[in-house]
Structure formats: structure tokens, C-alpha cells
Amino acid sequence: HFDDDEAWTFRSPDSHGMDLFAVAVHEFGHAIGLVHTSAMESIMRPYYQGPVGDPLKYDLPYEDKVRVWQLYGVRDSVSHTNQPGNPSQTPEPPVLLDLPENRSTLLVAQDALDRCTSHFDAVAQIRGEAFFFKGKHFWRLTREKHLVSLRPAQIHRFWRGLPPNLDSVDAVYERPGDHKIVFFKGQKYWVFKDNNVEEGYPRPISDFGLPVDGVDAAFVWLHNDKTYFFKDNNYWRYDDHFRRMDLGFPKDTMLWKGLPAQLDDTMRWSDGSSYF
Known part of the structure; x- marks a missing residue:
């Protein structure tokens, strides 16, 4: 959460304070419906994990992309069957990801x-x-x-x-x-x-x-x-x-x-x- 007790930093080493961008991404995840997860690579872990790197080059972890797809759907141009770096690897059994490109899926x-x-x-x-x-x-x-x-x-x-x-x-x-x-x-x-x-x-x-x-x-x-x-x-x-x-x-x-x-x-x- 954002509060006045923290020493907020931006594009700085972890030792300098709490990274504003990392926390902002986490809180935005909550705003769109994501809950905490124990997945190691997820930005939605329940505890602060440190800076996530240059905001201009930041790429949301695959685990979190999957959960966003589950909530809001996937563009036709997006391949979501395999994780990046494993183009030939198909999960077995397949993962249920797709939701219609329509917010009315959720109440x-x-x-x-x-x-x-x-x-x-x-x-x-x-x-x-x-x-x-x-x-x-x-x-x-x-x-x-x-x-x-x-x-x-x-x-x-x-x-x-x-x-x-x-x-x-x-x-x-x-x-x-x-x-x-x-x-x-x-x-x-x-x-x-x-x-x-x-x-x-x-x-x-x-x-x-x-x-x-x-x-x-x-x-x-x-x-x-x-x-x-x-x-x-x-x-x-x-x-x-x-x-x-x-x-x-x-x-x-x-x-x-x-x-x-x-x-x-x-x-x-x-x-x-x-x-x-």
C-alpha cells in the first residue's frame, strides 16, 4: 500500500527505499481484479519483493498475464498457449484461459x-x-x-x-x-x-x-x-x-x-x- 511512512524511490537500488513503480503495478493489479498469489514470478505476491527494473522496459510476468486474460479475454493477435521462450512446448493438459473480449463476462x-x-x-x-x-x-x-x-x-x-x-x-x-x-x-x-x-x-x-x-x-x-x-x-x-x-x-x-x-x-x- 501507499503510505507516508515509507521512503519511496523511483529507478533506484532496493537499499534506497521502496520502489514506487513496483507497488503501483501491484496496486493496479488489485484495481482490475487480481488477488494475491504465491507464484514466485508474480507481481501480485502478498509481500513487497523489491524493484522490478526500468519502468519503460517492464514486462508483466506471464503468471499475471494469464490471470488478466482469464478476467478480460485475449486479443486474437496474442498467443497465450505457451510461455515466452518455449514456443514449441504445449502444456498438458491445456490451460483454460480465454474469456470473451467483453467486460460483461463479469458481474x-x-x-x-x-x-x-x-x-x-x-x-x-x-x-x-x-x-x-x-x-x-x-x-x-x-x-x-x-x-x-x-x-x-x-x-x-x-x-x-x-x-x-x-x-x-x-x-x-x-x-x-x-x-x-x-x-x-x-x-x-x-x-x-x-x-x-x-x-x-x-x-x-x-x-x-x-x-x-x-x-x-x-x-x-x-x-x-x-x-x-x-x-x-x-x-x-x-x-x-x-x-x-x-x-x-x-x-x-x-x-x-x-x-x-x-x-x-x-x-x-x-x-x-x-x-x-
Whole structure:
């Protein structure tokens, strides 16, 4: 923060005081919606890290560019798949970056939903990050457990191909193997490659052998890499590699000891645990 107690400097060595430009960039990051992060190269680390060099030659760290792209979109002329210096290296799995070039993706403050007052419709781990869905919107939690933005974004503007009038989603999961993302709503489902819907969707959830009245939750279990679907007091186990439901299902959710009735959703987190 800016305050009178600091000895402010500009284009000076670290020993001379606190660099005005470095702090200004950090505070501007907050102004446009960035939160603190533990990423080593980020200007948004929670503690002052010293001068960042000549302001006329300053280049925002890649980590911070990614988070700005997530909030505000990417120009067509900008390549954001790879970090500078690694033109041939493609992340695996790919990173979800694109947002439409439109500020309306984010809610204005007075319309923002309160993420702490009630339940979520769906929760999913996608690319190692946690996505929390409520109504037409979602929040995104990074691998470092920081919100990308305190304000939610609109689901259909991030995943291109979902209907604009979609009022909520029932369940979402990232498919093992090809890392495609599957959305469920009522009797339909959509499959996305990164942020874009695959051709031929939506399709009926009967493709999975699931009940036509929809699902409550879905997640991939770390121990067998299979997808579990929950509806009321029943669950199903699906093999995404062979695209078929395992025999002997549905089964009663009571087999999951301690599991509450009527799940909102469930997800696997990066610690290897499953959360219901």
C-alpha cells in the first residue's frame, strides 16, 4: 500500500527505499481484479519483493498475464498457449484461459452473487483448479487456492456453446484421458474441448445409461479413474475410456459410509481426496 511512512524511490537500488513503480503495478493489479498469489514470478505476491527494473522496459510476468486474460479475454493477435521462450512446448493438459473480449463476462458489483450464503449447484476440478457453479455464474479457485476474481463470471460466456438462457448446471467433470469437460443439465449434456463445445451437442444423457431426469453430482475417483454419477439415493460407475456404464449399477449411496443424502455435488481435489 501507499503510505507516508515509507521512503519511496523511483529507478533506484532496493537499499534506497521502496520502489514506487513496483507497488503501483501491484496496486493496479488489485484495481482490475487480481488477488494475491504465491507464484514466485508474480507481481501480485502478498509481500513487497523489491524493484522490478526500468519502468519503460517492464514486462508483466506471464503468471499475471494469464490471470488478466482469464478476467478480460485475449486479443486474437496474442498467443497465450505457451510461455515466452518455449514456443514449441504445449502444456498438458491445456490451460483454460480465454474469456470473451467483453467486460460483461463479469458481474458488476451491485449484481454480484454472494458465494458464502448458500449452496452451489455444482463443483468441479478442471485443469487442477476448482470451479464453483451457482445459477448462471461460477467462481474459479487456482491451484494455489486463490480466487481468480471475487466476482463471479457468466458460465455461457466462458464455455462457448452453452445456451445463453441456461439458468444453472447440474454437474460438471473433466473426463480422464482426453481432458474434455462434460456439462450436465436436465436430460442433456455437452462436451467441451477447452472452452469450445464439440460438434453434435447437446445430446441426451441416456447415452451414459443414466436416468432421464438428470444427475445431482459427478466426479472422477482417483483410485480407479472412473466417473461416478449420483442421483437421489443411487450412484452409477462409468468407464470413460470404454464409454460404457459398469455392470451392476445403480447401487445405493449408503455403501459410501457417512455420505449425506441428496448431494449438491462432489469433486476430487489436488490432494487426492474426494469432497462431497
